[in-house]
Amino acid sequence: AVRPTHIVRLAKRLKVKAGGEERVDWRVAVIDEGEAIVRMSALSDEESDAMEMKFPVYVHGMLKTESWSGVIRPDKNSGKLTINVPKERRANQSRLEVRYSPTLAGAMVDALPYLVDYPYGCTEQTLNRFLPTVVTQRILRNMGLDLKAIQQKRTNLNAQEIGDDVERAKGWKRFDRNPVFDEAEVTTMVKSGLERLTEMQVSDGGWGWFSGWGEHSYPHTTAVVVHGLQIARENDVAIVPGMMERGVEWLKRYQAGEVAKLKNFPTRIDPWKEHADALDAFVYMVLVDADHANADMLEFLYRDRTHLPVYAKALFGLALHKQKQADKLAMILKNIEQFLVQDDENQTAYLKLPENNYWWSWYGSDIEANAYYLKLLSRVDAKDERASRLVKYLLNNRKHATYWNSTRDSSICIEAMAEYLKASGEDKPNLLVEVLIDGELKQTVEITPETLFGFNNKFVIEGEALTAGEHVIELRKRPLDESKIENQKSKIENPLYFNAYLTNFTLEDFITKAGLEVKVNRKYYKLTAVEKKVNVSGSRGQVVSQKVEKYERTELANLDKLKSGDLVEVELEIDSKNDYEYLLFEDPKASGFEPVEVRSGYNGNEMGAYVEFRDERVAFFVRALARGQHSLSYRLRAEIPGKFSALPTKASAMYAPELKANSDEIKLAIED
Known part of the structure; x- marks a missing residue:
């Protein structure tokens, strides 16, 4: 059996009247991921009872991919981009991949x-x-x-x-x-x-x-x-x-x-x-x-x-x-x-x-x-x-x-x-490509018509080799000294298209948003019921005043407070630069909140997405995402008092691993 790493014993004495009930609160802090076991026992001189429940405890972190895109025009010689590898991360899951091509x-x-x-x-x-x-x-x-x-x-x-x-x-x-x-x-x-x-x-x-x-x-x-x-x-x-x-x-x-x-x-x-x-x-x-x-x-x-x-x-x-x-x-x-x-x-x-x-x-x-x-x-x-x-x-x-x-x-x-x-002229590539990290030459590749469909077009650094901190990635290109193409001058210039993808399992205290082709912005709104009546037609055609459900939305900022029982609407604002198919949007649920809806399936949302309500997240499966702006939403109810983090919403394409995005995280407090 796995021995628990942390044991905390708490006790409180109280009197319970015959047939009555009392509530006991203990405020605890999560210090490690894994499984939390809570055992409660009630002891008296004559009768005793006990109960045990297990709760999953998730790490405050996520696999985050940041993406960059660039091009070195034919009349330019180099292109640079700066990346920042967080110190708070799981280094063994870090990966930097740079891809380049003389023709798309x-x-x-x-x-x-x-x-x-x-x-x-x-x-x-x-x-x-x-x-x-x-x-x-x-x-x-x-x-x-x-x-x-x-x-x-x-x-x-x-x-x-x-x-x-x-x-x-x-x-x-x-x-x-x-x-x-x-x-x-x-x-x-x-x-x-x-x-x-x-x-x-x-x-x-x-x-x-x-x-x-x-x-x-x-x-x-x-x-x-x-x-x-x-x-x-x-x-x-x-x-x-x-x-x-x-x-x-x-x-x-x-x-x-x-x-x-x-x-x-x-x-x-x-x-x-x-x-x-x-x-x-x-x-x-x-x-x-x-x-x-x-x-x-x-x-x-x-x-x-x-x-x-x-x-x-x-x-x-x-x-x-x-x-x-x-x-x-x-x-x-x-x-x-x-x-x-x-x-x-x-x-x-x-x-x-x-x-x-x-x-x-x-x-x-x-x-x-x-x-x-x-x-x-x-x-x-x-x-x-x-x-x-x-x-x-x-x-x-x-x-x-x-x-x-x-x-x-x-x-x-x-x-x-x-x-x-x-x-x-992109059908006649004739260039030498160099990849440099922080000024140090890491890769050299020759690209000619003969090698166009077989050259090594990627550079990868993984794990501990990718150190924390700021790094400058530079790609340089120049015509080959001697053209490999018959009757072509060696000075003919070609473009170079490149993309860079930095993936880290970040453990930063506040995780910020990322995305290139698809972006996700998440907003939390407190819903306050307001009295609203509308006139409808009665059974004999007469005008009948009827109450309708209506709420005022108040946007919640990071670190805002809610009362237990408050109704909250989560809205995912999605911005896509292109038309895509088969995307997944996963929104982690902050502890202390529970979805109002519990039945998964097609619920008539704007994007026709299939929705799955899970214990720790809500997932939207989108069959087709058109270029432009869209939104998805669902409702939560604040229930358990405490201070909680909702990890960022994650967007990913099921058949295109480079298409990833995430929102900012948000921290909220629930009070009695």
Whole structure:
């Protein structure tokens, strides 16, 4: 048996009347974690009784992860960040991990297996099954890589993700049958896909959703296919003669009809329409890429630019760039930039689409709009910091950490990232990376195209080796003395993206909040009942005054006092920089408080979370967390007198170990 480490004996003499009762209070302090055993005995000359209860005693501490993100721009040589390792901690559970990568866009290869294995074969998905793989494989071939070799050894190029690369890849099934590394399989995929698209082409030259009797050509589907065939041809894919040309002719006829409608608007002669729309912008871009520019549609689109969705503005901008319409392009870029949100903390940027955005339509897709904007910036100025920030935002918002919402937006993202890779020079890394801690060189790594998918991209310090106090982490980069790339000058500069994660089991007296991509702020409110009546309809339609439950909320500060019996509401304010799935929010309960609700399950909260009420905490399981601010709440009742600490709320992602956050702790007192 385990011997108790601390024994305290307390006694009190009192008189109890026959049939009566008396209350005895002893105030105790918790001095160690473990199990507290309380034995109570009542002794008299004639009768005696005793009772024993066991209580878990938790340590005042938690596993806390602090996260940092940074980038060294191509024209800079180093980046620094300062960390502080607490003295009050369990040193054996301390860990510092630094991840770095010369390209985030290179992580796009992870989405390819999803596109290949999608089980349905409509027109768009037939195209998306092979086109992104062709684009990606050509980039890898142009880098001079041995595809078979890098298939065997893979580095996670997304510097934001931690954990064992191989194990994480298995968990997400990232590398299972990734066709990009198999040239023979890609050739088979392309041949099969083009044959299928040829069969699906309608007799008038366009494409519909599927194929067969009764199918009609649709402008959006036809534009998607022609655009895809244009990209395939740019990537050395042999197109069936006449197939693309017939599609272009169909789009030209469609565009001529839309121009006629716009010209008929002043006289209202049928058919007519008032404004050029998103579909007009898409078709115009595709036809400009086919060297068929309609001057009338150009002017209509520019005239109606304020009516175009943000997505369509980016499409129109791509066409204007190809046409070298500099003044009009500058105006479109200015129109788009009013929707741009930049976050310096995690170096991301995204287009915040307006509230009246038609999210259910193809041109209402947040991901696709940002991808086409990335493509536009890649052509206008790929070195612009906004472009790399868009890449990071798009990577952060992948579903299941490998692909996006659908085959279409995944394909468009890969297309945009591939263009950014080539335009920015990130497909030709040529740098020496040094990691220094407090000025002392700890790691040196060479990154070239040959090593891009296999270099050691992390530096780790664990346990006692990570000493308490302040430390400066510095990453330095410089071009290799001799370029490993044929015909490339060694002085060509590359960016370096990095993340750092510091984990400690902290025993600090007041634990402060932490978080990067997700933040949690917890507030306690005292609820005071107020009398409130509302008028409702009675059984005969008469007005009836009825009492309703209503409370005034008073926010509680750290070290505030409550009375036993007071009702308290706990609110968790959640701020997310991205869209996430499968998150867990655990709120430790301070001793002396008990939840008002006791039944776990779905309770109709704002976020649709599954709630579990446990002895020592309340847990919220959130299926989907959208970008922005949200809140969760539940109620407690103050019961046992004393001074208590509520340890911080913890946020974590069930399938992404780097996504962690916590709130501040709070200390409260309960009095009789």
